[in-house]
Amino acid sequence: MRVPVPVIRSDAHLAHDGLIEFLNGTPVPCFESPARAVAIERALAADPTFVFEEPTDHGLDPILALHDPGLVTTLAEAWDDALATGMTDGLRPLLPDAFLTAAYADGHPTSRPGRSHRLWSYAFDTATPLVGGTYHAARVAVDAALTAVDRVHAGAPLAYALCRPPGHHAGPAMYGGYCFFNNAAIAAQALVARGASRVVILDIDYHHGNGSQQLFYRRDDVLYLSLHADPERAYPYYSGTADERGAGAGEGLNRNWPLPERADGPRYLAALDEALTVARDFAPDAPLIISAGFDTFHADPIADLALQTDDYRAIGAAARDLGLATVVIQEGGYAIDALGANVISLLDGLRGA
Ligand code: OKP
Ligand code: ZN
8 A cells, every 4th residue: 555655855955066076086976966866856756645845944952962063063164164264166065185083183182173174073084075055955854854753753654854965974973975964863863852762773775874883882772773785895994894783781782784795685685684683672662764775776886786676665565564653764875767766666665565
């Protein structure tokens, strides 16, 4: 049955257009482009059971519940600061050329950079340009996730937040991997704020959600489950192995399934089955949050797994068996021509269609 699915979307993302990112030292057009969300919307619009709604403003507090205020104000001010100091001509995006790594900070004091360069102390890669529309788009993406949570609280069994920029690489005091604020983590935290004590985030993006892992690694109220390409070969390289299982109160409540190159539907669904068993054993008392990336698709230009469009329906159907209301948060996916069909396939699986 095709139950209506609220689709929380906004045009705010259109002004977040980074133009270029660096790929192995070479500037290339951004894979994470406005065209992605436009393509998804166009596909969903052909089916009237997808009900488009605007996000409502939830303010800064839900963001500050997880992210450092320095990150938030720096992202808010970086573009105007860069214009004022001439660091950008207003056309070129802001990309870092020096990182505040742990090794740099080790054993001596570090200086507070001037306002033009403060942004870089929060960046962890050169793939995440910031432009004039970025901060507002990132704020609205959070609002989309939180509005989807509101819809599920109001009784919808399934809601989809068409977030752009994505979020799962953003950590407490760190942005990168095309992500600024962690939309899915903020949605999970909102469930906790409403009284949940066991929330599950299922991350099916091709890349490990290092930001989500970091945010909840020591917590016992959010279980983070991630299926992704083995970090031995894939971005973000520094996290995502199976032995990263949480710590302290969160011991056992972070689980990773690194996958080999060309893993296909059956291989993927076998790993998902293990993840869903862990989810069931946790006895969640809140809606399921899915960090939904579609860069696991066989034709994705920056990835190497081998899922087909119908596999997303099977993933959705398997997750539906948890019997939880579900909030789907858009993450990655760069095979633009297939993106709409893949989103619909996942949502149809989740609604039993
Ligand atoms: C964001 B999401 C590889 C460069 C990787 C960044 C990928 C960010 C993915 N040489 N660039 O998880 O889809
Ligand atoms: Zn990804």
